[in-house]
Amino acid sequence: MNTVLASPALHRPRTKVAIIGAGPGGLAAAMLLAESGARVTIFEKDAVIGGRTRTLTSPEGYSFDLGPTFFLYPRILKEIFQRCGAELEAEVDLRRLDPQYRLVFESGGGATQLDCSSDLDRMQAELAKFAPGDAKGLRPFMAENRAKLDVFRPVLERAFEGPLDMVKWDMIRALPLLRPWSTVDRDLARHFRDPRVRLAFSFQTKYLGMSPFRCPSLFTILSYLEYDHGIFHPIGGCGAVSHAMARVAERLGVEIRLSSAVDRIAFEGRRARGVDCGGTRHDADAVVLNADFAHAAPRLIPDELRRDWSDEKIRKARYSCSTFMLYLGLDRPCPELAHHTVLLSEGYRENIAEIEGGTIPEVPSMYVQHAGATDPTMAPAGHTALYVLVPVPNLLKQPDWPAQTARYREVALDRLKALGLPDLRPHIRYERVVAPQHWESDYAVGFGATFNLSHELPQMLYFRPGNRFRDVEGVYLVGGGTHPGSGLPVIYEGARITTGLMAKDLGLTGAPSRPAAAGDLSAATPAAAYSPDR
Incomplete structure (x- = not known):
């Protein structure tokens, strides 16, 4: 009789991951980690999933999204679903809006209305009626921001783990287009003279809780993404997307524990070993923190373990409105x-x-x-x-x-x-x-602060809390408080960055869930959709 010896790897216990929070970042991370072979448990303090991307309902039959209502650039989430053996379109009914939105400008006791369209011919005609001199600036603005996003995309798709990450070639290549000395409003003034038109292409900085007069000029890509890729409404609201993510996660074996508030992350020295929830220790090889960073870090991680992000630094940081x-x-x-x-x-x-x-x-x-x-x-x-x-x-x-x-x-x-x-x-x-x-x-x-840490340059990239939290070992971050930042598509991208680091650290079968072609704009990381998240 021939005896077949099993590989020791076949008997190795599955890597256990505890995720704190069933918001969009936590759900995306759970999907990717479970698909990579981890045994994933989500601990959610509330009785519903979604975090700030949840649905509020009333006995009278009304439904509301709690936070995000704009659904932008579904391609990233579509890629995550595909990686996990599902199709976003089969799970969520997405309707593209046209007009995308109506802007109402008050002036002199009256109001002017602009219905904005992602059909550039129609939008240019609308601008010509509204501000004739600025209509010709639309297509150059779009072309410039398409190039800007293409150049900056690699920066938004990778982790920033040390100061030297700030001077890698992709950052050096991006700097001339980023115009770090400028703001969104000043950058738009190169294309549009009418301040109302500049507002039409800059009010999107509110998705970050920031002023267009202070927000870094990088974020002109926010309005570009809306006009180039459209705005969608998921039938049932953005909360329907959270429910679809939870369904796929559970099909992959993720356990979602609702009404399960985590009391603290359990540490041995500086290494996380699990979470304490309701008086019970739940061991884990790694912990993902999807809760709001400024609120959760001081409560779940002892101050003495947080060298870079102490309680004092968290209090003194700059926050959104x-x-x-x-x-x-x-x-x-x-x-x-x-x-x-x-x-x-x-x-x-x-x-x-x-x-x-x-x-x-x-x-x-x-x-x-x-x-x-x-x-x-x-x-x-x-x-x-x-x-x-x-x-x-x-x-x-x-x-x-x-x-x-x-x-x-x-x-x-x-x-x-x-x-x-x-x-x-x-x-x-x-x-x-x-x-x-x-x-x-x-x-x-x-x-x-509904939109988390503000997105000023001193609080972006390496200067934001890291996807692999640098203060301790075995703790990872997803959500608007970490790199790349706030907004649903950006949070989904952040989940890909974080789980990619975890796959490397934990020996999981992590593989990119984005297309491999470096020049393919279809893989572009979007900027933020509105999300008090978010």
Whole structure:
């Protein structure tokens, strides 16, 4: 009889990974790690998955996304699904929006409206009616940013683990196009003279919680991506994407434990050995932290172990603005509204200065989503589920939010009249308010800074908390608080970077889930979609 000796590798226990948080980064990491052979358990403190990309529902039949409502550049997530043996289109019904959104510019007591399209011929014609001298700048802007993204893509697709990573060839090659001395607004001024047109191509910096007058010029790629690749609405809201990711993860063997708050990461010396949850130790070979970094790191990792990101440094870091949210279930339709509407106040620049200084704007700009314009599943027939977002100071800048919340609800409701809506108060059948203090207390967002650490150059790349957390061993980060940054597609890319490092460290069968062709723009990393995440 011939005896076949089994390889020792066949008897090696599967690598165990604990993931803290079932947000988009944690779900993407779980999918990739499970496909690579790891035994993955997600510990989620809430009773639902999705983190800030979750669905809120009411007994009256209204549904709302809690945070992200724009779904940009699905290609990265599509590649992750394909890597995991699934098809994004089969799991999620994505509808491309055209027009993408409506911009309403207040001026002199009136308003000018611009319906923005990813059809460049139509968009150029709209700009010609709106600001004739600027229409010719559209295509040069698109060409320049296509080249910028192509050059910067390798930087966004790799980890930054040491200072020397800042002077690798891809960074040197990217610097001339990055124009690090400039801002988004100043860079746009080379193409568009009308300040309203510049706002049309720069308000997207709000996805990062930043001002276009301070945000690094790299982020002109935000609006480029919208116009080149479109904006999508997942039927059922962006929360439907989280549920699809969870389904695929569970098919791959991932265990998702809801209502399971992690008390601390368990360490032996500086190495993570698992997590403590509800008085029970759960051993793991590695831990992925998907919770909000500023909120979670001080609670889960002892201060004495965090040399680069101590409690003091976390408190002194610069953070994004917060958001004041209204989720309104109305007993009337809202034909006055597009799917996405952005109201840009006449004092837009003053609004931003107020927010940065800690003053609550009294005539604020705002964003309104009327998902029912596309998706009948979000509200009962003849009703509307209205999502209202107002950028406001975070709790570090304005700690008095608990005393201001009721008053500011009235400010936000009154501002809706600027979009042609009547007083909606008599039509409200369901209402939920999420103010900055609620982001912190209910959703574990550090300092209520909805978009995480700000994306200024001193807090990007190597200067952001690392995907392989450098302060300790065996802890990895995903989410908006780590490289490459905030926004759903960027968070998905960050999950690919993090799990690639883990595959190398843990001996998993990790392989790139992106196309191999270096010059293929289809593999381009997108910039951020709006996500209080996110």
